Amino acid sequence: MLVKNIFMELRSRLRSCNVYITTNVDFKKECNLKISIQSDCIVLNYYDNEDTLKRRDSLSSIESLSDYSEEESDITCMIPIQDFCFIIPNSMSCLKIEKNTISFRVLTEPKNGGNFYAEYISVETENKEIKVEKMNVNLKTESDVKFLCANCSNIISDNFVKFDRILELPSTNLDMSEWFCHGHGHGHGHTSQKDVLKPKKLDFLHRLTFFVVNNNILSEKVNKFNSKRTVYHCNRCLAWLGLKNKDTVKLYNADIKILDNNIEKHVFSHNNSIDDVSADDFIYTIESMTREFNLGLQYTMMCKIVLECTMSATKKQYLLIWVMDRELQVLRNIENKNENDKVMLQSSFLTKILYKIESEMNDEVETWLSDPTVVSTDISKSMFCKGIDHLEHMSLKIPECFRYTNGYCISYLKA
Incomplete structure (x- = not known):
C-alpha cells in the first residue's frame, strides 16, 4: 500500500481542506508521482522507475510530477472523499513533498446546496456549541x-x-x-x-x-x-x-x-476515556475552560489558557495554550479497512491548539497572565506531564515541517 496515513483538516465554513499524506515511499528529489484532484476523490499514481524526469511545477487539477500515464503506474491509490465534501478540481495549491510526506491545499464545494461563492447555512450550523464530555x-x-x-x-x-x-x-x-x-x-x-x-x-x-x-x-x-x-x-x-x-x-x-x-x-x-486518568483530566480541563470563556462568542474570539504546575514552593512550570479551532472536522484513514487500492476515511471533530512549555516565569508568561482575556488554572504534576505527552503524540498526525509556527507547536486534543 502506497499510503500509510492520511490526515485532512476540513473547514466547511472556509471551504478549504488541508491534506497531509504520509506514504511508505521515500521520495527522491526527482520522484515520479502524479496527484490527480477530482471532485469526488484524490488519486495518487507512483512510478517506480529509475528513468526519472524532472518534476514540473503545476497548479492544475492534475499535479503532474511524471510524464507517465496512469496505466504505466506501479502503484495507484484512490482516496474517496464524496461522503464528506466535493473538491473543486482546479484548486490545488501549496504542494509540498518532503521525504515520505505529501501536503497540499484544495478548495471544496458545500454539500448542502449552493456553490463556492454562495451557500445555504442552516440555523443549527450557526448555533453550534463546543461539545464537552460529561x-x-x-x-x-x-x-x-x-x-x-x-x-x-x-x-x-x-x-x-x-x-x-x-x-x-x-x-x-x-x-x-x-x-x-x-x-x-x-x-x-x-x-x-x-x-x-x-x-x-x-x-x-x-x-x-x-x-x-x-x-x-x-x-x-x-x-x-x-x-x-x-x-x-x-x-x-x-x-x-x-x-x-x-x-x-x-x-x-x-x-x-x-x-x-x-x-x-x-x-x-x-464517559469517553482514553484509558489514562491524567490525560482525560487534562483534556477535560482545557475543553471546559474554553467553553466557559467562549459562551456566546464562539466565532469572535480565540481562547488563550495558561496551565500552571507548582513543582515546589519556589518553582512553577507553565503551559501556554492558544485554542485555534474548537470544532475542527478532520478526516483520517480507517486502519485495516482498505478496499483494493482505495483508502477509506472517517470523520471526527478535534480541537486544534498551539502550545508552548515554559519552565519558569518570563516576560511572555507574565504578559499572558496579566492579560484579562487569558484564563488560567493550576493543574497537577501528573496532568502536566501526561498532557504534554498527549499533545506531542497528537502533533505527529501532521508532517514535522508543519508542526511549528512562531515558536509554538501545533497539536490537537483527543485521540
Missing part, C-alpha cells in the same frame, strides 16, 4: 469513604469521611463578589476567592478535575508531614497529591482515589 462525580453525601494515594494506596484521610455538602465551585476567573448576593461578613467585595470559599470540615468543593477539602479530614500523620510544604505529598511514596493553603488542601482527581464499599475509584470519571 464528567461523572462518584461521590455522594451518604457515602462513607476513605481517601487514598492513587500511586501507593496509602490512606491519607482520618478514617472514614461522610460529607454534609458536595458543591461545585464557580470559575476561578469570575469576580467572586458577584457570586453572592451579600457580603457574608467579608467586607465589600474585596475578599479573595480562597477566603470566601473556605470549606467547612465536612464540605466537599469541586471544580474541573480538582476538589478542595478542610485538612481536618486528613490524617494527622500526613498533615504533619506536609506542615512546611506548599505541595501536598503522600507521606509514604512522596507522590504529588495537591496544593496546601493554610487549613485547606486542593487535591487532584488523577492523584487521589476514594475507597467506597471496598472499591477503589477516582472521584471523577469520564
